[in-house]
Amino acid sequence: xxxxxxxxxxxxxxxxxxxxxxxxxxxxxxxxxxxxxxxxxxxxxxxxxxxxxxxxxxxxxxxxxxxxxxxxxxxxxxxxxxxxxxxxxxxxxxxxxxxxxxxxxxxxxxxxxxxxxxxxxxxxxxxxxxxxxxxxxxxxxxxxxxxxxxxxxxxxxxxxxxxxxxxxxxxxxxxxxxxxxxxxxxxxxxxxxxxxxxxxxxxxxxxxxxxxxxxxxxxxxxxxxxxxxxxxxxxxxxxxxxxxxxxxxxxxxxxxxxxxxxxxxxxxxxxxxxxxxxxxxxxxxxxxxxxxxxxxxxxxxxxxxxxxxxxxxxxxxxxxxxxxxxxxxxxxxxxxxxxxxxxxxxxxxxxxxxxxxxxxxxxxxxxxxxxxxxxxxxxxxxxxxxxxxxxxxxxxxxxxxxxxxxxxxxxxxxxxxxxxxxxxxxxxxxxxxxx
Numbered sequence: 065x066x067x068x069x070x071x072x073x074x075x076x077x078x079x080x081x082x083x084x085x086x087x088x089x090x091x092x093x094x095x096x097x098x099x100x101x102x103x104x105x106x107x108x109x110x111x112x113x114x115x116x117x118x119x120x121x122x123x124x125x126x127x128x129x130x131x132x133x134x135x136x137x138x139x140x141x142x143x144x145x146x147x148x149x150x151x152x153x154x155x156x157x158x159x160x161x162x163x164x165x166x167x168x169x170x171x172x173x174x175x176x177x178x179x180x181x182x183x184x185x186x187x188x189x190x191x192x193x194x195x196x197x198x199x200x201x202x203x204x205x206x207x208x209x210x211x212x213x214x215x216x217x218x219x220x221x222x223x224x225x226x227x228x229x230x231x232x233x234x235x236x237x238x239x240x241x242x243x244x245x246x247x248x249x250x251x252x253x254x255x256x257x258x259x260x261x262x263x264x265x266x267x268x269x270x271x272x273x274x275x276x277x278x279x280x281x282x283x284x285x286x287x288x289x290x291x292x293x294x295x296x297x298x299x300x301x302x303x304x305x306x307x308x309x310x311x312x313x314x315x316x317x318x319x320x321x322x323x324x325x326x327x328x329x330x331x332x333x334x335x336x337x338x339x340x341x342x343x344x345x346x347x348x349x350x351x352x353x354x355x356x357x358x359x360x361x362x363x364x365x366x367x368x369x370x371x372x373x374x375x376x377x378x379x380x381x382x383x384x385x386x387x388x389x390x391x392x393x394x395x396x397x398x399x400x401x402x403x404x405x406x407x408x409x410x411x412x413x414x415x416x417x418x419x420x421x422x423x424x425x426x427x428x429x430x431x432x433x434x435x436x437x438x439x440x441x442x443x444x445x446x447x448x449x450x451x452x453x454x455x456x457x458x459x460x461x462x463x464x465x466x467x468x469x470x471x472x473x474x475x476x477x478x479x480x481x482x483x484x485x486x487x488x489x490x491x492x493x494x495x496x497x498x499x
Contacts, residue, residue, distance in 0.1 A: 332390030
């Protein structure tokens with residue numbers, strides 16, 4: 065009976081440790097590299113190398129280069145003409161006052177205020193593109209953090225399943241010994257073997273998921289998909305002390321997408337002003353020099369202006385178009401604010417729910433399920449309960465431990481999403497606190 069007692073001691077130790085204590089110990093990494101994975105470094109690499117971020121950065125440079133272009137006048141025109149002999153050297157025909165050499169320069173001058181409005185519109189467009197660039201940076205950083213937390217969760221679960229697998233193998237030996245002395249049914253042995261196989265199956269699925277998460281992190285950092293990712297630390301629960309109102313206030317002040325919509329509304333107002341200005345005619349001033357044979361040189365000045373006789377079909381429709389675009393921008397701003405409020409509330413409620421669940425797991429479910437398993441193991445030794453009861457209690461302990469880690473991961477992922485929209489530092493995972 066001593067081997068049986070020994071195995072039961074091992075099983076009790078493995079399955080009755082509270083989940084809150086287990087999660088403090090870092091699990092074995094999911095790779096053989098032995099290299100520690102830094103969340104700070106992952107975010108930094110993604111910020112520096114992600115193609116979408118780099119594309120957004122160049123888009124800002126392109127928009128910025130358009131500001132001075134928008135405020136520039138049209139290029140002046142210079143023309144040279146000749147009237148006289150059709151063959152070189154193109155001499156002026158004598159005794160013919162219409163024969164001449166002529167040079168003319170002309171400059172178009174826009175109506176006052178138009179170039180200023182165009183410059184302001186281009187500047188607002190650049191501001192909107194800069195905010196879009198910032199939004200991409202934040203979104204990619206949030207995606208990196210969430211993928212990291214999923215990867216850390218997978219590593220934690222793999223470590224737990226390995227521990228449970230070893231314990232179940234010990235339990236399988238216990239049932240075999242009891243079966244050999246006639247104190248257990250064969251179905252107990254088969255059921256123990258089935259549970260061992262099930263854990264191995266779950267571990268195989270999780271290993272595949274880990275490879276997928278590695279590929280996701282590699283794609284975000286623009287490195288080869290098969291590049292190994294180092295071992296992760298167990299996800300720690302970050303302290304959270306913000307109210308929903310504080311989060312919403314920070315989001316409305318800092319969320320780049322919302323600020324971009326506000327900038328586009330301002331750009332729309334300027335576009336309406338410019339469309340109204342376009343009704344005013346532009347001007348053109350020219351200077352002419354004419355050389356004639358045996359006659360004094362001539363000089364001339366021309367003044368040209370456009371006449372908006374098609375205003376109802378052209379300029380007025382442009383004003384209508386700009387006004388419609390402005391109203392569209394306003395509605396998009398209102399929609400962005402509505403979506404933002406929903407997202408902040410959703411993530412805030414998820415954080416509250418996970419914190420309540422974690423308290424239940426650590427203070428109630430985990431210790432209660434461990435005590436229930438311990439009691440059923442003791443009763444199983446004396447024949448007080450059947451093997452199915454023990455397996456059911458064992459599964460409850462495993463599920464409680466896995467759920468605990470899942471809720472911690474969900475808590476940190478919700479914080480990552482809130483960091484994206486609020487610009488606050490909410491995650492406390494070592495160095496990542498300063499990201």
